[in-house]
Amino acid sequence: MKNRLTVFLFVLLSALFVLAACGEEANEEASSNGDAGGASEETTTREVTHALGTTTIEGKPQRVVTLYQGATDTILEFGVTPVGVVESWVQAPMYDYIKEDLSDAAFVGQETQPNLEEISALEPDLIIASQIRHEEIYEQLSQIAPTIVNETIYDFKETTALIGEALDEKEKADSLLADWETRVGDFQEKVSSVENWPMSAAVLNYREDHARIYVTGFAGSILTELGFEAPKDLQGDDLEIVKLTDKESIPQMNADIFFQFMEDTPAVQKTFEEWSAHPLYQNLDAARNNQVYKVDEVAWNMAGGLQAAHMMLDDIYEHFEIEQ
Amino acid sequence: MKYWTFRLFQEKISFQFSRRWLVVLLSWILVLGGVFLVSLSAGSTWIPIHEVFQQLTGQIDKHAFVVETLRLPRALLAILVGAALGVAGLILQSLVRNSLASPDIIGISSGASLGAVTFLVFGTGVVSLQFLPFAAIGGGLMAALLIYLISWNKGVTPIRLVLIGIGISAVMKAGVTFMLVMSETAITTKSYIWLTGSIYGASWGDVTSMVVWLLIPLPILVILGRSLNITELGDEVSISMGVRLQVERFIFLMCSVILAGTAAAYAGGIEFVGLMAPHIARRLAGRSFQGLSIVTALIGAFLVLLADLIARTLFLPLDIPAGVFTAAIGAPFFLYLLFQNRNR
Numbered sequence: 001m002k003n004r005l006t007v008f009l010f011v012l013l014s015a016l017f018v019l020a021a022c023g024e025e026a027n028e029e030a031s032s033n034g035d036a037g038g039a040s041e042e043t044t045t046r047e048v049t050h051a052l053g054t055t056t057i058e059g060k061p062q063r064v065v066t067l068y069q070g071a072t073d074t075i076l077e078f079g080v081t082p083v084g085v086v087e088s089w090v091q092a093p094m095y096d097y098i099k100e101d102l103s104d105a106a107f108v109g110q111e112t113q114p115n116l117e118e119i120s121a122l123e124p125d126l127i128i129a130s131q132i133r134h135e136e137i138y139e140q141l142s143q144i145a146p147t148i149v150n151e152t153i154y155d156f157k158e159t160t161a162l163i164g165e166a167l168d169e170k171e172k173a174d175s176l177l178a179d180w181e182t183r184v185g186d187f188q189e190k191v192s193s194v195e196n197w198p199m200s201a202a203v204l205n206y207r208e209d210h211a212r213i214y215v216t217g218f219a220g221s222i223l224t225e226l227g228f229e230a231p232k233d234l235q236g237d238d239l240e241i242v243k244l245t246d247k248e249s250i251p252q253m254n255a256d257i258f259f260q261f262m263e264d265t266p267a268v269q270k271t272f273e274e275w276s277a278h279p280l281y282q283n284l285d286a287a288r289n290n291q292v293y294k295v296d297e298v299a300w301n302m303a304g305g306l307q308a309a310h311m312m313l314d315d316i317y318e319h320f321e322i323e324q
Numbered sequence: 325m326k327y328w329t330f331r332l333f334q335e336k337i338s339f340q341f342s343r344r345w346l347v348v349l350l351s352w353i354l355v356l357g358g359v360f361l362v363s364l365s366a367g368s369t370w371i372p373i374h375e376v377f378q379q380l381t382g383q384i385d386k387h388a389f390v391v392e393t394l395r396l397p398r399a400l401l402a403i404l405v406g407a408a409l410g411v412a413g414l415i416l417q418s419l420v421r422n423s424l425a426s427p428d429i430i431g432i433s434s435g436a437s438l439g440a441v442t443f444l445v446f447g448t449g450v451v452s453l454q455f456l457p458f459a460a461i462g463g464g465l466m467a468a469l470l471i472y473l474i475s476w477n478k479g480v481t482p483i484r485l486v487l488i489g490i491g492i493s494a495v496m497k498a499g500v501t502f503m504l505v506m507s508e509t510a511i512t513t514k515s516y517i518w519l520t521g522s523i524y525g526a527s528w529g530d531v532t533s534m535v536v537w538l539l540i541p542l543p544i545l546v547i548l549g550r551s552l553n554i555t556e557l558g559d560e561v562s563i564s565m566g567v568r569l570q571v572e573r574f575i576f577l578m579c580s581v582i583l584a585g586t587a588a589a590y591a592g593g594i595e596f597v598g599l600m601a602p603h604i605a606r607r608l609a610g611r612s613f614q615g616l617s618i619v620t621a622l623i624g625a626f627l628v629l630l631a632d633l634i635a636r637t638l639f640l641p642l643d644i645p646a647g648v649f650t651a652a653i654g655a656p657f658f659l660y661l662l663f664q665n666r667n668r
Contacts, residue, residue, distance in 0.1 A: 051449075087642075106641075107641050108641055109641045109642050109643045110642055110643070112513055112514070112517055113517065113522065113524050113642075113643045113644070113645065114643070115368060115636070115640070115641045115642070115643040116394050116525075116643075117367045117368035117369065117390055117394055117395075118368045118640075118641045120389055120390060120394070121368055121369055131449060132448065132449070132510040132511070132514070133510070133514070135448075135452075135453045136453050136525045137524075137525040139527060140393065140394065140525065140527065143389065143393060144389070151449065152510075153510060217509075240508045240509065241508070241509055243505070
């Protein structure tokens with residue numbers, strides 16, 4: 001018994017020794033990589049604080065890689081074309097509305113798992129990522145280039161402000177956001193004369209086997225900012241997305257106005273036809289008052305940037321037939 | 325098959341080898357080494373193998389980032405994960421004397437999944453993602469203890485262990501589904517990738533921590549491994565041969581949990597390797613547990629490494645989770661082996 005214990009300890013010790021050797025080697029790697037950055041021309045140096053820490057950025061970055069749709073959309077508003085972007089969710093590899101602007105950009109994989117080798121081959125001087133998607137690769141990204149991280153992927157205001165700071169274009173960011181505020185103010189003023197205002201609105205999405213209500217998120221937060229109320233049965237619940245898997249839950253959709261988007265496939269169309277023909281659906285306020293609008297899924301849900309927000313607002317102006 | 329037996333430390337440790345085992349071992353080392361080299365040189369930019377060598381030995385420095393920061397830790401982690409999964413499966417299969425057992429089936433992996441997904445849902449943005457491995461290992465451990473305690477009836481019998489394991493697995497999977505339904509979309513997407521299993525974003529930190537975890541079961545397997553050969557003959561035989569059956573069964577179960585749990589912690593829910601690798605090894609290299617475990621480790625490592633290599637190079641510039649491909653590589657090979665040996 002005692003002998004066996006000795007053997008056990010011996011094996012354990014030798015194993016630990018091997019590990020210690022490996023550990024040292026790894027440390028050397030890390031420090032030799034750390035030296036690689038550094039040298040760059042003397043320009044303004046800024047410290048940008050973001051969701052995962054503080055990053056030092058020198059000068060005005062020229063070669064930017066954007067790792068989520070909202071950042072790709074928004075950075076174009078600053079007049080900067082990214083050298084690398086991630087593929088779009090639909091209309092792949094890039095949404096039609098910005099396809100032309102990005103004709104020179106390289107694709108570095110998908111938003112959920114961007115290809116680090118492709119990014120490093122582009123030799124960027126700034127990477128814009130999001131915490132929710134890229135937290136685990138933040139260290140590696142930072143070794144490629146200064147990386148700033150937005151907390152969410154849909155908060156286009158946070159994205160705009162952060163990009164402004166990183167590009168040393170704070171004033172531009174402020175003026176872009178001020179333009180947005182002006183438009184929101186204009187809409188709020190003009191919409192107040194519309195009958196039944198304030199209205200509740202539901203953003204609906206039909207899928208093959210279920211329907212969804214987008215309550216917060218990109219479209220939801222913009223609707224709230226504009227003065228719309230949440231769907232009538234969901235007010236105060238603070239839910240992001242409500243998935244309706246059964247027609248029995250149709251009453252949850254109830255609102256004064258529906259904005260709906262869906263993929264253009266037969267299966268999805270069938271779901272929509274079945275749901276909208278249901279007696280419970282016919283009973284909803286928006287359906288009864290004929291306030292159901294089809295909207296563009298890219299602008300309303302997939303893109304998530306400043307340009308998309310403006311496109312969404314354009315849509316709403318149009319639906320209410322309000323002069324801009 | 326002729327076996328040679330080696331006894332070390334006054335017969336406290338012993339190994340059995342056959343010539344066929346040696347041949348199989350050497351060929352798998354060669355195959356694995358080959359895939360390893362290819363995965364260091366293949367990617368977005370193809371680096372010639374001699375330049376990979378020069379980079380590793382420090383003669384040139386132009387590929388430092390790609391080879392040493394991105395590809396090397398990723399390849400090493402894939403090897404460790406595959407080896408751990410394979411051996412975890414082998415231990416379970418020997419332990420319960422049922423070749424259908426694997427960490428995926430008896431609830432260890434789904435426990436780890438539940439731990440990880442719960443962490444992603446409640447911890448993202450609150451706690452650093454670095455703590456995800458602990459949640460996964462904790463989940464796996466919790467599931468295993470639960471299985472063990474519920475199976476206990478004056479000792480644990482293999483069949484109870486398997487049946488209750490399947491039950492617990494179903495409960496854990498229900499928990500995962502519940503978490504996914506409750507979570508925000510971005511978290512759901514992240515969780516799905518985790519559940520598929522991906523070696524993406526491997527760092528040197530991941531590799532060293534994984535090695536530390538693997539060092540816990542390693543000495544136990546070296547010393548106690550031989551008694552698994554006996555337990556395969558049945559409970560009565562092993563007890564009469566002097567195996568402390570219940571103690572060792574518990575220890576081996578824990579080893580399997582640590583192996584499968586750490587693999588899940590660093591690579592997510594890669595399925596299939598734990599089931600297939602031991603089978604392939606058994607077809608090729610006989611039955612002695614210790615020899616078998618080395619070959620199993622090599623085959624598991626091969627499956628995951630090759631899956632990751634394909635996943636990150638086949639659809640460039642896309643980088644796809646490796647878990648998509650592990651079954652795609654392993655299954656045809658396994659079916660081929662079954663087909664070849666059908667008349668034996």
